[in-house]
Structures are given as structure tokens and as C-alpha cells.
Amino acid sequence: xxxxxxxFIGTSLDGYIxxxxxxxxxxxxxxxxxxxxxxxxxxxxxxxxxxxRNTYEKVIGFGEENWHYGDRHVGVLSTTLPEGADPRITVxxxxxxxxxxxxxxxxxxVYPDGGRLIQSFIRAGRVDRFIISVxxxxxxxxxxxxxxxPHDIPLRLDSVSDAGGGFAQLRYTVERRQRA
Amino acid sequence: xxxxxxxFIGTSLDGYIxxxxxxxxxxxxxxxxxxxxxxxxxxxxxxxxxxxRNTYEKVIGFGEENWHYGDRHVGVLSTTLPEGADPRITVxxxxxxxxxxxxxxxxxxVYPDGGRLIQSFIRAGRVDRFIISVxxxxxxxxxxxxxxxPHDIPLRLDSVSDAGGGFAQLRYTVERRQRA
Numbered sequence: 224x225x226x227x228x229x230x231f232i233g234t235s236l237d238g239y240i241x242x243x244x245x246x247x248x249x250x251x252x253x254x255x256x257x258x259x260x261x262x263x264x265x266x267x268x269x270x271x272x273x274x275x276r277n278t279y280e281k282v283i284g285f286g287e288e289n290w291h292y293g294d295r296h297v298g299v300l301s302t303t304l305p306e307g308a309d310p311r312i313t314v315x316x317x318x319x320x321x322x323x324x325x326x327x328x329x330x331x332x333v334y335p336d337g338g339r340l341i342q343s344f345i346r347a348g349r350v351d352r353f354i355i356s357v358x359x360x361x362x363x364x365x366x367x368x369x370x371x372x373p374h375d376i377p378l379r380l381d382s383v384s385d386a387g388g389g390f391a392q393l394r395y396t397v398e399r400r401q402r403a
Numbered sequence: 404x405x406x407x408x409x410x411f412i413g414t415s416l417d418g419y420i421x422x423x424x425x426x427x428x429x430x431x432x433x434x435x436x437x438x439x440x441x442x443x444x445x446x447x448x449x450x451x452x453x454x455x456r457n458t459y460e461k462v463i464g465f466g467e468e469n470w471h472y473g474d475r476h477v478g479v480l481s482t483t484l485p486e487g488a489d490p491r492i493t494v495x496x497x498x499x500x501x502x503x504x505x506x507x508x509x510x511x512x513v514y515p516d517g518g519r520l521i522q523s524f525i526r527a528g529r530v531d532r533f534i535i536s537v538x539x540x541x542x543x544x545x546x547x548x549x550x551x552x553p554h555d556i557p558l559r560l561d562s563v564s565d566a567g568g569g570f571a572q573l574r575y576t577v578e579r580r581q582r583a
Contacts, residue, residue: 236533236558236575237549238418249555345541353416359560359575361525363552369417372543375429378416380539383563383571391563391573395416395539 225326227351228333230341231265232368233390235358239365240338245277253358257388260356266291269334271325273344276301278337279312296328300340318343342370352396353378359389405506407531408513410521411445412548413570415538419545420518425457433538437568440536446471451510453501456481458517459492476508480520498523522550532576533558539569 233250234240241247254260272292274282279299282290290311297312300321306314315321325333335344344350355368378395386392413430414420421427434440452472454462459479462470470491477492480501486494495501505513515524524530535548558575566572 236535236573237552355416357573359558361549361552361556361558363549363555369541369543372541375543376541378539378541378569380565380569380571383565385560385563389558389560391560391571393416393537393571 225322226271226330226333228335228344228349229265229269229352229354230335230344230350231262231354232336232341233260233356233358234368235360235362235365237361237363238367238369239362240368242362242365245281245366249360249362250358253360253388253390254356255388257356257386257390260386260390260392261354263291265354266334269295269332271296271298271328271330271333273298273300273315273321273325273333273335273340275299275337275340276304278340279304283309296325296330298325300343318347322347322349338366338368341368345369345376346372350397352381353394355393355395356386357391357393359391405502406451406510406513408515408524408529409445409449409532409534410515410524410530411442411534412516412521413440413536413538414548415540415542415545417541417543418547418549419542420548422542422545425461425546429540429542430538433540433568433570434536435568437536437566437570440566440570440572441534443471445534446514449475449512449514451476451478451505451508451513453478453480453495453505453513453515453520455479455517455520456484458520459484463489476505476510478505480523498527498529502527502529518546518548521548525549525556526552530577532561532574535573535575536566537571537573539571 298315299312300315304314335341377398381394384392478495479492480495484494515521557578561574564572
């Protein structure tokens with residue numbers, strides 16, 4: 224038995240998660256009006272949070288009081304971050320090592336966060352569900368949620384809703400013939 | 404008084420309207436299961452259809468019996484298409500000439516179709532509404548609906564719905580302080 228992973232993220236209608244300079248004010252300023260859009264309920268169902276180096280730097284920049292992960296296992300995938308950098312996190316050097324360690328820990332539900340990490344998870348066939356909150360704006364440039372793929376990934380639409388503040392929330396399950 | 408324009412289009416969840424080789428089978432095969440998703444009702448509200456050369460070629464490739472525009476004014480924006488190529492269409496050489504002619508004809512509601520034409524309309528501030536049917540698939544590469552923009556375009560979410568066949572349909576109005 225291995226873990227499942229759910230991406231929970233906000234994008235612009237044109238598919239960006241941040242501007243070219245990493246700014247997300249266009250998202251967070253609108254998000255404040257919308258409330259948590261189910262995020263904290265989702266987080267309750269998660270027992271491991273995985274992020275890339277850039278996302279980790281952003282999260283710690285929010286300050287100690289905005290570390291929402293409690294006692295959950297938090298992993299950071301980075302080839303450069305020192306292993307003992309932060310007692311709250313485990314540093315992983317590659318995706319295979321990360322996946323093996325999560326399995327060994329008996330983790331059931333993973334929340335992968337951050338653009339490049341999510342794309343790595345998608346390409347490795349390790350994303351099971353998407354919860355995407357679409358902000359009502361075209362920003363025209365930036366970092367995209369979805370990257371190139373070697374083949375189609377078919378999805379099942381689980382639900383679509385008006386999440387408030389102008390956000391549409393789309394929930395999908397990745398269709399698989401069988402789990403690896 | 405000038406016309407308003409509504410984009411009515413299908414995309415993959417990753418924002419593509421066609422594969423790199425223009426294939427849209429991934430969209431149409433799913434669309435057949437979903438029905439018209441409101442397209443023919445929408446078309447009833449339209450009195451002019453505008454498309455680029457590529458989209459025009461595709462539409463005529465579907466055959467005479469699939470020309471759904473009836474007596475509506477149909478414009479094709481192309482620098483190369485001969486003016487008398489098709490008695491059903493008016494050929495325009497540039498966007499300014501197109502807009503001026505539509506205004507002169509007293510057109511009220513325009514349906515711009517085709518990727519590059521839609522992007523030109525967006526950048527010119529000439530799109531008023533979007534009706535986007537999101538197909539439940541990531542295709543990973545192709546022609547994107549939205550292109551680069553010189554500034555943000557804020558939107559108002561009008562509705563979000565499950566359109567059947569796995570499609571989510573998002574309807575937006577472009578927010579404007581004032582119309583040009």
C-alpha cells in the first residue's frame with residue numbers, strides 16, 4: 224500500500240500560479256475575500272506535506288505563526304538545502320528517495336506544493352487528485368501550474384463549485400487503469 | 404454603441420485548445436458525450452462570427468452540412484485569403500478594419516473563434532465574456548487559449564457548472580471601469 228497525493232492550489236484563469244517574479248499578490252489578495260476555500264479541512268486529511276526549495280523559502284518567509292503543518296511530516300526536495308537546516312523538515316535529494324521514505328513512514332495522504340515539485344509529481348504519475356481554485360483574472364505571464372507531458376493524463380471531474388470571492392473550484396481524480 | 408464579443412470555446416485543463424499538430428480529437432470525442440454544452444443556444448444570441456484563416460479552413464473541412472452559421476455575418480481575418488473565396492464570408496485584412504465594419508453593420512454580439520484571433524481580440528480589449536468548457540484531461544502541449552498580455556485582465560465569475568461528459572463550464576465577464 225502506497226500513499227495518494229492531492230494537489231491543492233490556486234491559479235489564474237490562464238493557468239499561472241505566480242508571476243515571473245514569483246509575486247502571488249494577485250492570488251492572495253483575492254483569496255482573502257474568498258476565505259480558505261476548504262484548505263484547512265483538506266489539510267486535516269493530509270499526513271505529509273512535500274514542497275520544493277522555492278516554496279519552502281516562501282513558507283518560512285511567512286513567519287513561524289504561519290506554519291500551518293503542525294506535527295505533520297514535512298519534506299523539502301532540494302539538492303542544496305543543508306540537511307539540518309530546519310528541525311521541522313526532512314530534506315530529500317531526489318524524488319525516488321522521497322517516495323521510498325514516505326512509503327516507509329506509512330504515509331497515506333500527501334500534499335505536494337509548489338510549481339516544479341507538482342510537475343515532477345505529475346510526470347512521475349504520483350498525483351491522484353487535483354483541487355484547483357481558479358482566480359478570476361488573466362495575468363498573462365508567469366509560472367504555470369502544468370508543464371509538458373509525455374502523454375495525456377485523463378481525469379474525472381469530481382465536482383465544480385463557486386468557492387466565493389470570484390473563485391471557481393474544480394476537483395478531479397486522475398483516471399488510472401491500475402495503480403503502479 | 405458598439406458590439407460585445409463572447410468567446411465560447413473548449414480547452415484542456417492545462418489550457419490548450421489543440422495539440423501542436425492542430426488535432427482536437429481529445430476535445431471533440433469527449434464533447435460528443437457531453438452534448439452541445441449550450442453552444443447552439445449561445446449561437447442564437449450571436450449576429451456575427453469572426454475567425455482566423457486556420458479556423459476557417461478547419462470549419463470548411465467539416466463540410467457544407469456543418470456550416471452552423473446560417474445567415475449570420477461571418478468574417479475571416481486573413482492577409483492572404485482571396486476576397487471572393489467564399490460567398491458566405493467577408494474577408495478582413497486587419498483587426499481595425501474588421502471592428503470598424505462590424506460597427507458599421509450595427510452588429511451587436513460577436514463570436515470570435517480560433518486561438519490567434521481570440522488572443523488578438525483579448526489584447527485589443529474587445530472580449531466581453533468568456534464561456535469556457537474545460538475538458539477533463541491534461542494534454543501537455545499544444546496551442547494555448549490565452550497568450551501573453553501587457554497587463555492583468557480582471558474578470559467576474561458569472562457561473563460555474565458541470566456541463567456533462569466530465570466538462571466544467573466557467574462563465575466570466577471582463578471587468579471594465581468603462582467601455583472604450
